[in-house]
Amino acid sequence: MDLDVQKKNLIEELGVHLEKDNLAPLAARIMATLILSGKKGVTFDELVCNLQAGKSTVSTHLDHLQNTKRVKYFTKPGDRKRYFIIDPNLVLNVMDELLNKWENEKKLHLKIREYKQQCNKRAEETGEFQFDLEFQDDFLTFLEETSNAVRKFKSKYISRNK
Amino acid sequence: MDLDVQKKNLIEELGVHLEKDNLAPLAARIMATLILSGKKGVTFDELVCNLQAGKSTVSTHLDHLQNTKRVKYFTKPGDRKRYFIIDPNLVLNVMDELLNKWENEKKLHLKIREYKQQCNKRAEETGEFQFDLEFQDDFLTFLEETSNAVRKFKSKYISRNK
DNA sequence: CCCTTAGTTCGGAGGTTTCCGAACTAACCT
DNA sequence: AGGTTAGTTCGGAAACCTCCGAACTAAGGG
Numbered sequence: 001m002d003l004d005v006q007k008k009n010l011i012e013e014l015g016v017h018l019e020k021d022n023l024a025p026l027a028a029r030i031m032a033t034l035i036l037s038g039k040k041g042v043t044f045d046e047l048v049c050n051l052q053a054g055k056s057t058v059s060t061h062l063d064h065l066q067n068t069k070r071v072k073y074f075t076k077p078g079d080r081k082r083y084f085i086i087d088p089n090l091v092l093n094v095m096d097e098l099l100n101k102w103e104n105e106k107k108l109h110l111k112i113r114e115y116k117q118q119c120n121k122r123a124e125e126t127g128e129f130q131f132d133l134e135f136q137d138d139f140l141t142f143l144e145e146t147s148n149a150v151r152k153f154k155s156k157y158i159s160r161n162k
Numbered sequence: 163m164d165l166d167v168q169k170k171n172l173i174e175e176l177g178v179h180l181e182k183d184n185l186a187p188l189a190a191r192i193m194a195t196l197i198l199s200g201k202k203g204v205t206f207d208e209l210v211c212n213l214q215a216g217k218s219t220v221s222t223h224l225d226h227l228q229n230t231k232r233v234k235y236f237t238k239p240g241d242r243k244r245y246f247i248i249d250p251n252l253v254l255n256v257m258d259e260l261l262n263k264w265e266n267e268k269k270l271h272l273k274i275r276e277y278k279q280q281c282n283k284r285a286e287e288t289g290e291f292q293f294d295l296e297f298q299d300d301f302l303t304f305l306e307e308t309s310n311a312v313r314k315f316k317s318k319y320i321s322r323n324k
Numbered sequence: 325c326c327c328t329t330a331g332t333t334c335g336g337a338g339g340t341t342t343c344c345g346a347a348c349t350a351a352c353c354t
Numbered sequence: 355a356g357g358t359t360a361g362t363t364c365g366g367a368a369a370c371c372t373c374c375g376a377a378c379t380a381a382g383g384g
Contacts, residue, residue, distance in 0.1 A: 003284065006277055017270055020263070022184075024342060036274065038293040044361065054344045059362060061342095080351070080360060091300045101182075108179055112198065115168055122165065131200040138253045142315055149311030153304055186372060206331065216374045221332055223372095242330060242381070326384090333378070340371075348363070354356090 007036055026053055027061040034071060034086045041074065041083025069093040095154050102143050109136050109143070169198055188215055189223040193232060196248045203236060203245025231255040257316050264309050271298050271305070 011032040018028035029051050034042055042050075047058050062084065065071035070090060073082040087093060116131040123130055173194040180190035191213050196204055204212075209220050224246065227233035232252060235244040249255060278293040285291055 010274055010277055040292060057343050112172055115172055145315045146311050149308050153307045219373050
């Protein structure tokens with residue numbers, strides 16, 4: 001199959017997938033384009049043309065993608081254009097985001113666990129326990145173990161790419 | 163501190179957190195309420211009153227939460243009310259969703275890898291390689307390892323809760 | 325048979341997201 | 355100075371999401 005057609009299809013498919021991580025449709029297409037174009041970079045203009053989008057739209061989304069550490073650009077001497085690429089640390093940044101989210105989740109579930117324990121203690125007199133703490137404990141173990149797996153991979157990844 | 167006040171605060175805090183998984187604000191508050199109320203269940207009316215929401219809104223969101231296997235209800239003989247609780251399999255369901263998402267992601271990255279390899283092969287003649295496959299490979303390993311961690315926990319979880 | 329209880333369905337109001345074009349800036353080129 | 359290139363900023367249009375009340379169904383009680 002023609003490589004260009006293949007690329008277009010992959011951009012669309014990858015774009016749809018990326019939308020699931022709270023990216024606007026066009027932001028997702030930008031990410032997909034950059035992923036499928038590699039280290040040679042894609043210029044602002046190429047993005048506008050290829051995605052058939054407004055300059056302002058592309059500008060805004062590129063801004064956001066840079067702020068969230070998903071995208072970077074480089075320039076060439078004597079060339080005013082920006083060449084956009086996916087952030088070389090994207091894998092690392094994604095992992096850090098995941099770990100952070102799970103850390104917050106853990107804190108919250110610990111708070112909830114404590115609340116439920118207090119409730120149960122107060123209910124001891126009347127004899128009617130309202131909560132088993134299983135759900136919270138299961139979730140906490142789940143978060144703990146997956147976090148560990150990610151951390152382990154992260155340090156392996158860091159030492160390999162040093 | 164008063165347990166009721168604590169509960170209200172936790173519902174809000176947990177609600178905000180749950181919104182991040184693409185839940186509408188009110189759907190998130192419903193989930194939070196059910197999590198913080200335990201196995202005794204919460205009726206439709208209590209949800210409407212406590213959350214100060216419209217009946218139709220609560221009805222729609224409960225529907226959606228049941229379809230996505232987050233919520234269940236039970237009834238009591240001679241009582242027409244439904245008592246809503248979080249789905250006892252929620253932890254399992256969440257894990258399955260994660261695994262599924264990652265499985266799709268893996269397939270996509272494999273497709274992309276193949277496309278990039280074809281591009282490189284075609285570029286061999288001209289001598290300019292466009293892609294290193296590192297990014298794809300890193301991501302694939304990442305997905306592989308975290309998936310394994312979740313699967314491992316899942317089977318442990320299943321055998322424990324049998 | 326009518327009333328109450330426990331919800332569901334439907335049409336839309338209000339808010340938010342997503343995108344756009346027009347006007348603008350900033351830098352370099354002639 | 356004027357023109358071209360490479361974007362940015364701003365105001366608003368269109369689409370979508372979230373929630374609501376009013377009217378409805380369905381089941382049981384008197």
